Amino acid sequence: MAFDPPFIVRRLSTCSVKPSPPHSRTRCHLAHWDLAMLSSHYIQKGLLFSTPRHLTAVAIIERLKSSLSAVLFHFFPLAGRIAAEEALDASGIYVSIDCDGQGAEFTHAVVEGAPTTVASVRSPSSNVPLFVRSFFPLDGAVNYDGRSLPLLAVQVTELADGIFLGCCFNHVVGDGVSYWQFFKAWAEIARGGALQSNPPVHRRWFFDGSFEPPIKLPFTRPEEFIERFRMPVYRERVFHLAAGSIAGLKARANKESSSSSGATISSFQSVTALLWRCITRARGLPAKQTTNCRVACQNRERLRPPLSPEYFGNSIHAQMATATAGELLARDLGWAARLVHQAIAAHTDGSIRKAAAGWLAKPVVYKVSMFDRFSVMMGGSPRFDVYGCDFGWGRAVAARSGTAHKFDGKVTFYAGPEGGGSMDLEICLEPAFMEALVEDEEFTSNVSVAGMVD
Structure with missing residues (x-):
């Protein structure tokens, strides 16, 4: 506790x-x-x-x-x-x-x-x-x-x-x-x-x-259009991925994956695939249950012409990879990572404009209740320069968040405090699922508990 x-x-x-x-x-x-x-x-x-x-x-x-x-x-x-x-x-x-x-x-x-x-x-x-x-x-x-x-x-x-x-x-x-x-x-x-x-x-x-x-x-x-979300009972932990562990995951995902295009699976996609698999296993989902992996993707650099990096507003869209629990766990990490890679690669100028036109034809205000309990949602980004925010009294020692948008299956990515490509993962799960996750061999062999780096 x-x-x-x-x-x-x-x-x-x-x-x-x-x-x-x-x-x-x-x-x-x-x-x-x-x-x-x-x-x-x-x-x-x-x-x-x-x-x-x-x-x-x-x-x-x-x-x-x-x-x-x-x-x-x-x-x-x-x-x-x-x-x-x-x-x-x-x-x-x-x-x-x-x-x-x-x-x-x-x-x-x-x-x-x-x-x-x-x-x-x-x-x-x-x-x-x-x-x-x-x-x-x-x-x-x-x-x-x-x-x-x-x-x-x-x-x-x-x-x-x-x-x-x-x-x-x-x-x-x-x-x-x-x-x-x-x-x-x-x-x-x-x-x-x-x-x-x-x-x-x-x-x-x-x-x-x-x-x-x-x-x-x-x-x-x-x-x-307004929903008052009642916060569920969940456990929240922060786990750390060292740069070496991430490099190993990326190498494994690319070795196990086959692609005629020769496209390389990224570090982020490899870690996302690992989490999707391990959380699905921790939940004990039936083999035929469909599970989705949603990833909040930036539009700024994908639009043509691209938006300014300093664009101040919202410019994100959730891309989704889908599989049954059975096939996700029966296949290897590379197979899951390829699904995530394909979903993100499909996020192009054309798809962004098509989604915008669809929204304008039928406006939708997003609600937490739209998220299903068999899926995972990846938010945040290890690219955010969190530890570059120096107010004149030295670097921060940790980043944390409040209760906003917390539910079973929500994962937030941060850069690791030591830099060098490391990551911190803030994971929210129901208590029983969190207990199963920290006992999962594939998960524990790649992560450590955050907060140990000085």
Whole structure:
């Protein structure tokens, strides 16, 4: 079991932080990728730091507030609010972001009770502690709640020997690429006083230029498209894959796979195939049960012409590989990896535009209930420069997330803290399935428990 000491997270202060200098009011129209996220949770990600020896807590808080104000000038949609307007003929609604500098929320908190340390948050030998969930504000909020809630909420929590910097980021505003783009820019300003990387691109992508925003959603009441997800009982653990283990998996997958095209299976695809197989085995699914492996894929570089790497918004689509449990486990890793490879390779400019046209013909707002309990979902990316977010007091020692989008079969990829191509895997499973996974020989022969790397 996870180490969960008796504790209270007490909020010392909460305030609103606005862009400085103020940004002129504007309306941000949303692409279909953004609108599809209205019923999803806020993105909840955060970084764990050891206490800087040369800075006091007061100095850290003041630096974070002032730099957040400065970075919000560049990322001004995060200081706005969701706006919903009924169509004149009452046939639907238009949703956009009212960027009027309403402000982001900033909270300073402290853990009281039993000492909560950096080591206990990392929890290298057990489940992620339940108290980590208290490091994130706006728990349970869906993106449409951003009509009244801030689109960005930050919580800085003091631990006995460290700090945790957690952010809740409205998913309508942007995806994981956008989240870490913002986080890195914030760190750059906190560290040096000016934005060093390229500024965000706020102009949204609209399908083929064949229509102009805004997009009308065919809903008249929130209950038609908003779902309040009841969090299931699950266990969450973080596992580590060293660069050498990943290289071995990739070599094995490519050796076992046969392809007339000669295409190489990537490290990510090899690890994804391993997880799909091992989680399916841990669940004990019947041989004839269909199971899907969904992978959140980026559109930015796949579009023609490609979107700017600094595109600030959502630009993702879930690709899917399918097999029965029986054939997935009867065949080798290379066979599963080839299915994943083919699904991702099929994600092209043409398929993206076809999917966009289909969505516009029949708009869909994604809900967690659409996910079936026999499948797995791969999110995040080992390419995100999580540990490059240096606020001026050294590298983070771990990355963790809140309760958002957590369900049985959800896997989130992070870069490993030591770099070099290593990965951390945040896996959520029902308790019995997690127990079976950590006993699975194929799984345990390739991973170790995260948190052991210094």
